[in-house]
Amino acid sequence: DAMVIQNPRYQVTQFGKPVTLSCSQTLNHNVMYWYQQKSSQAPKLLFHYYDKDFNNEADTPDNFQSRRPNTSFCFLDIRSPGLGDAAMYLCATSRDGLPGPTDTQYFGPGTRLTVL
């Protein structure tokens, strides 16, 4: 089955220790997104890639970076995690990201990040 995969599902890191979260997709979608979701809140878009073009949301802290080495993989790097970065991180994909019948985002299961 075509899908969005996130690894690991649970990640524990220490305050200030860099951490990388991974997302892969078998849907061959052009667009990949990273969201941060804190408890009982809506997902908050951090950034997205359209193919190799990176698009950062204006309010995404510099502490968050991303890489997309190829169509299938996308990484979220948190350079110096703070306690406030503890959250669920969701990866999503869409075929072309343009408004229309195909503009549907498909989500991975998420990675829950704990910062000690």
Added chain:
Amino acid sequence: AQSVTQLGSHVSVSEGALVLLRCNYSSSVPPYLFWYVQYPNQGLQLLLKYTSAATLVKGINGFEAEFKKSETSFHLTKPSAHMSDAAEYFCAVSGGGGFKTIFGAGTRLFVKA
């Protein structure tokens, strides 16, 4: 600009009762509307989407939603709640700014035995 308002952060129903989760949207362009469900420690799963083909949209797990332009609403319903429906539900809108989908704050559905 687009926005979504979900009325009620928590909704509680008895098993077998009607489920009604409310969503109102604001959009300056014809919207595309979605309902997603999220189970604990899981990602978001698409329940259904409105793309202007039909105002009554049927989704998975017996859910449906009706697009009412005059009321700017897209409420989610299910005739008979099941215990397995207990989850967080998000209404979302896109169409105004290309790549961005705007999510509502979510409604947590509780189902009582």
